[in-house]
Amino acid sequence: xxxxxxxxxxxxxxxxxxxxxxxxxxxxxxxxxxxxxxxxxxxxxxxxxxxxxxxxxxxxxxxxxxxxxxxxxxxxxxxxxxxxxxxxxxxxxxxxxxxxxxxxxxxxxxxxxxxxxxxxxxxxxxxxxxxxxxxxxxxxxxxxxxxxxxxxxxxxxxxxxxxxxxxxxxxxxxxxxxxxxxxxx
Numbered sequence: 001x002x003x004x005x006x007x008x009x010x011x012x013x014x015x016x017x018x019x020x021x022x023x024x025x026x027x028x029x030x031x032x033x034x035x036x037x038x039x040x041x042x043x044x045x046x047x048x049x050x051x052x053x054x055x056x057x058x059x060x061x062x063x064x065x066x067x068x069x070x071x072x073x074x075x076x077x078x079x080x081x082x083x084x085x086x087x088x089x090x091x092x093x094x095x096x097x098x099x100x101x102x103x104x105x106x107x108x109x110x111x112x113x114x115x116x117x118x119x120x121x122x123x124x125x126x127x128x129x130x131x132x133x134x135x136x137x138x139x140x141x142x143x144x145x146x147x148x149x150x151x152x153x154x155x156x157x158x159x160x161x162x163x164x165x166x167x168x169x170x171x172x173x174x175x176x177x178x179x180x181x182x183x184x185x
Contacts, residue, residue, distance in 0.1 A: 064084040065083075065084060065085065066085055067085070068086075068165045068166060068168075069082070069085050069086025069089055069145070069165065069166030069167070070082070070083040070086060070163070070164070070165055070166070071086055071103075071163070071164055071166070072162070072163045072164075073102075073103055073161065073162045073163075073164070074161055075158075075159055075161065076102065077102040078099060078100075078101070078103075079097045079098050079100075079101055079102070079103065080099070080161070082097055086166055089137075089168055090106065090135060090137050090138060090143065091137045091138035092138050096138075103115075105136075106136050107134070107135060107136065108133075108134040108135075108136060110134065111133040111134045111135070114131060114132070114133060115131065115133060115147075118131055122149055122151050122162065123159055126150060126151045126153070127148070127150045127151065128148065128149050129148050130146055130147075130148065131146065131147040131148075131149075132144070132145075132146060132169070133146075133147055135166070144168075144170055144172075144173045145166045145167060145169055146166070146167045146169055147164055147166055147167075148164060148165050149162050149163065149164035149165075150162065
């Protein structure tokens with residue numbers, strides 16, 4: 001579906017008036033700018049579509065296999081997108097999360113308080129950084145994470161979506177515990 005929409009946009013680049021015989025098309029894909037140059041005298045529509053499909057696959061792979069969790073929430077805090085990395089950390093399937101779970105459903109009570117205290121910052125400043133939270137995994141275990149998030153707003157300045165990274169802090173927490181124990185000896 002995304003590819004079809006992008007290819008339709010590509011038609012505009014091919015048939016639109018370009019500068020010096022070059023059609024230029026800017027497409028936002030997964031929050032990353034993608035620039036496709038279409039030379040009217042060299043690149044066929046099929047080649048342009050193939051290149052666009054390949055770029056979309058590469059961005060999707062990058063998103064899903066990022067070294068950290070990545071998710072997008074709607075204005076109500078419901079998951080609208082989540083990558084494979086975060087799903088694997090939490091033990092959920094995509095079908096169990098998208099449109100069904102709110103981010104707050106996956107936080108311990110203490111972490112929910114921290115998150116709610118920082119929501120005004122997300123709204124006012126457009127981002128929050130380095131929130132230390134405990135997420136609840138499907139098996140009931142708790143996962144220590146660091147969350148960084150940005151708010152996406154409409155033209156009126158209303159929050160419509162947020163995007164966040166989630167980094168597994170398990171190893172760091174274990175090292176901190178060992179250091180504290182060593183200092184007591």
